[in-house]
Every structure is written in structure tokens, then in C-alpha cells.
Amino acid sequence: MRKFAGISRFPLGFWNYMDIRELDDQVLADWEEAAFSCILSPFFTLEEEDRGKLDILLRWCAEHKVNIILRDPRVSLRHTEPGSSEKMRLAADYDSLVAEAVAEFADHPQVYGFFILDEPHWNYYEAVVQAVQTVKKHSDRLLPFVNLLPAMPSTVDLLQFRHYDRYLADFAERTGAQQVCYDYYGQMMERNEESSQYYVNLNHYRNLSRQGVEFWTTLLSTPHFNYRRPSYEDMRWQVNTSLAYGAKGILYFTFYTPDNAYNSETNYRQGPIDWWGERTDTFYGIRNANRELHQRWGDLFLELQLLQVGHYPEVPAKELNTVDYNGPVKEIEILTGREPKLILSEFRHRTSGQSYAFIVNANPRDSVQVQVQLEGVLRLRRFNAYGEAYDVVNSAPYADIFQSKIWLAPGQGELMELVRTEPTEL
Structure with missing residues (x-):
């Protein structure tokens, strides 16, 4: 503490x-x-x-x-x-x-x-x-x-x-x-x-x-x-x-x-x-x-450029987008949770080009456990309560994908730093 x-x-x-x-x-x-x-x-x-x-x-x-x-x-x-x-x-x-x-x-x-x-x-x-x-x-x-x-x-x-x-x-x-x-x-x-x-x-x-x-x-x-x-x-x-x-x-x-x-x-x-x-x-x-x-x-969010944002499993309104799997995130699976509502955003750092994904539990009342599957990612890092980045263990059974399970409390957001196999273009 x-x-x-x-x-x-x-x-x-x-x-x-x-x-x-x-x-x-x-x-x-x-x-x-x-x-x-x-x-x-x-x-x-x-x-x-x-x-x-x-x-x-x-x-x-x-x-x-x-x-x-x-x-x-x-x-x-x-x-x-x-x-x-x-x-x-x-x-x-x-x-x-x-x-x-x-x-x-x-x-x-x-x-x-x-x-x-x-x-x-x-x-x-x-x-x-x-x-x-x-x-x-x-x-x-x-x-x-x-x-x-x-x-x-x-x-x-x-x-x-x-x-x-x-x-x-x-x-x-x-x-x-x-x-x-x-x-x-x-x-x-x-x-x-x-x-x-x-x-x-x-x-x-x-x-x-x-x-x-x-x-x-x-x-x-x-x-x-x-x-x-x-x-x-x-x-x-x-x-x-x-x-x-x-x-x-x-x-x-x-x-x-x-x-x-x-x-x-x-x-x-x-x-x-x-x-x-x-x-x-x-x-x-x-x-x-x-x-x-x-x-x-x-200050990190001030430096991040939003590339795409989508909802899962359903959109709250027709004007909005569902999750687009054209980026590094290829699949989201709900493991546990009542009335699951998620938002997934993909960002790029304006100067370094570093890739980030941000997943939010958009249900303000119930926790949810999700599994995120990514491709083209060598390492995934999250941030603890004090802002210190740490490496997440890859739980995928295959070498060409990265898989991570996350518990999200009501309203919680998790920012993930993604080290890509190929650098993103600025």
C-alpha cells in the first residue's frame, strides 16, 4: 500500500x-x-x-x-x-x-x-x-x-x-x-x-x-x-x-x-x-x-490517438459500431457475467507509434470475466494500481496468438500495451 x-x-x-x-x-x-x-x-x-x-x-x-x-x-x-x-x-x-x-x-x-x-x-x-x-x-x-x-x-x-x-x-x-x-x-x-x-x-x-x-x-x-x-x-x-x-x-x-x-x-x-x-x-x-x-x-491518454472503438456483444444504438476485429484483437469471449456489456478501443501513441487496447466493462452494476485473443502481439503489458507496467503471461496453446483472461469490476477499464510483431505506421 x-x-x-x-x-x-x-x-x-x-x-x-x-x-x-x-x-x-x-x-x-x-x-x-x-x-x-x-x-x-x-x-x-x-x-x-x-x-x-x-x-x-x-x-x-x-x-x-x-x-x-x-x-x-x-x-x-x-x-x-x-x-x-x-x-x-x-x-x-x-x-x-x-x-x-x-x-x-x-x-x-x-x-x-x-x-x-x-x-x-x-x-x-x-x-x-x-x-x-x-x-x-x-x-x-x-x-x-x-x-x-x-x-x-x-x-x-x-x-x-x-x-x-x-x-x-x-x-x-x-x-x-x-x-x-x-x-x-x-x-x-x-x-x-x-x-x-x-x-x-x-x-x-x-x-x-x-x-x-x-x-x-x-x-x-x-x-x-x-x-x-x-x-x-x-x-x-x-x-x-x-x-x-x-x-x-x-x-x-x-x-x-x-x-x-x-x-x-x-x-x-x-x-x-x-x-x-x-x-x-x-x-x-x-x-x-x-x-x-x-x-x-x-498523461498517457493525452498522447493516445483513437483508431477505433466498438461495443460487444451488441451496440446500444444503431449509430454506434460493434467491435472491429481488423486490429490486433481478434476475439472476445465472455467467460462469466450477467448482462455483459463491453467497449473495446484501439489506440496508437502519437509519437512512439506504440499500440494500445482499452477494454471497459460498460455494465456499472455487475463484474465480468473475459478472455481476449490477439494476433501479431509478442508481449502484452498492463498497469497496476500505481501505474507500473507488468508483463501478462500468455495463456494461449499456440505460438501465433496471445491470449489473456481479465476480470473487470463494474465500470472498470483496463489499458493494455501491445508489443507488436510488426511496428505500426505513424
Whole structure:
């Protein structure tokens, strides 16, 4: 048994709605304990008191090597009144305000970018496109962060695009964005239901990533509406299925439990930090899922290019793919398990060309034992809890195949490093 070795560069954060004047030692201790590596900043103004708190936060980020996306009031846009169809327009001095903010923070190594807007509707679209372009005009390093609405029947009218892939392509082309984020929570329905639309959304963004646009996803951590309270297995399942589709960053919604005062129709409860500022079981589920990703695989997933992803034995939705056996994995056999659901992804390291396979138990309730058969593989290595690679013994009866049995807990993912008989092309 060892102590947690610390965070990696892989972005793990949360939707943060606190005021910066609430920042104190306990808040920072919670963020550190939860193993967050990229923080969405609290709301702040440019007043002296807020700037003092912001300085404290930035020093903490530098000390702990945590990146931060700033909700700078000079850059962030604000929603109009709910239900309004009025088109958003940028302020006349928006360009100069962005230039001022960039000049102030461009040299701070932990400032990752600026928050622009969450879930822009059609009437915000042009303003958001212009805002992203403006930030990119003044900085080629700082990310203009936008979180997009997911693909759902209810969002067609909100986006005024009939085809979601066209919406993503249009946004990427017009903004020149190299990274986008979105949210979807139907995977955490009550009565242990997981909407297949969760995978449909992941697949949309996996397709976008083929055009060179990386994506982050937002996962559910606070129950509300008819979404359940996620267990540790649920958190692990959400994280690993996202990795399987090529996600390069993960945010949780949310960390602090809303008090339901903003909207009397909501029923938020028992988020990672409850109404009294205390840690709940969900806090430890997030912490453990985050630590596992940081400790076992570190920065590796940031360097992996997704080649293919498929489901076995059945696809949750017709838009998705079954496992393609054209790569090194030639067969998957279920040895033990109730309602087996697997995802198999094949990756290649962007610089070394090293091959990897990632298998996920996509059932968040039941363990499964599988046997994987590969060809063209000399050695197979897996990673222990501390991120140390070890050789797996080949159990195949023939010299020209490699065979390995794996027990997978609910939501567990296993990354396998494959030493091929022939090197893969970069």
C-alpha cells in the first residue's frame, strides 16, 4: 500500500458556481483531496477584494500544478433572460477588454484559458463564435472555453440545426476551435437505466476528433431531476467509457450541491459537497476515480490517438459500431457475467507509434470475466494500481496468438500495451 503520488496533466475538474469570496483553506483542501487537475474558477469581479482572493487562488494553482480556466468578467458572456429570443451581441469594447485580460494572464503558466459561455442557444451562436475568435486573436495558447448543448431531440430547436454533426462541424470551422466541451446526463437515470443517447453523444465528438478537434465531456456527480445519485462504480463507469471514446478532459456537474433557491422546481441533493460544506460518499467516489486515472495512466491518454472503438456483444444504438476485429484483437469471449456489456478501443501513441487496447466493462452494476485473443502481439503489458507496467503471461496453446483472461469490476477499464510483431505506421 502506498500514498497517492499526485495528479497528472490529464484535465479533471468540475463546474464551479461559487463566489470567489467564499474561497478558504477548506475549499482548497477539498479540491486537492479530490485530485482535481484543472479548475473552473469561481466567479469574480475586478474589485480589489476579489483580486486579492484571485491572487491567493493563482498562487495555490502554481504550487499544486493545477490549471485554471478563468471566469474573467471581461471575457465571459452572460445569458439573457430565460426564454428570450433576443440575439446576443458583443459589447463594443469587447476586443479591448479581451486584450486587457490576455495581457494580464498570458504569462501565468497555470492559466489554461477563459470561460466564454455554457450551453449557447441559437440566439447566442454568432456572439460565441466571435468571442472565441477574439480570444484566439489575442492568444494562441489560452483556451476559449465553451460548453455546448448535447445532441438530444429537445435541443434541435435550441440549436436550430437539424443534424448535430453539422452543428459541430460548423462551430469548429468558424471558430477554429481545437477543443470543445459538452454535457449529457441521461446515463445516470433512476431505476438503474442508462440512456443510449450517452454513447450517441460520445460518438458525435469522437467523429469530431477525427478532424483534429479534441473534446472534453461533463459527467453527472450531483443527482437532480430524475438522475440518480452516482456510486463509485457509476463514476468509474462514466470516466472509463469517456476515455474509451477518446475524451481528453473531464468535468463533473457539479461539486457543490445547489440549494435549489435559483429555481424552485429543482431537486438537487447530496452532491460531492453537501449543503453544509461536508464531504459525501460521492466525493470519495470522484476522488477515487480521479486518483485511479492519474495514478495508473497519468498523461498517457493525452498522447493516445483513437483508431477505433466498438461495443460487444451488441451496440446500444444503431449509430454506434460493434467491435472491429481488423486490429490486433481478434476475439472476445465472455467467460462469466450477467448482462455483459463491453467497449473495446484501439489506440496508437502519437509519437512512439506504440499500440494500445482499452477494454471497459460498460455494465456499472455487475463484474465480468473475459478472455481476449490477439494476433501479431509478442508481449502484452498492463498497469497496476500505481501505474507500473507488468508483463501478462500468455495463456494461449499456440505460438501465433496471445491470449489473456481479465476480470473487470463494474465500470472498470483496463489499458493494455501491445508489443507488436510488426511496428505500426505513424
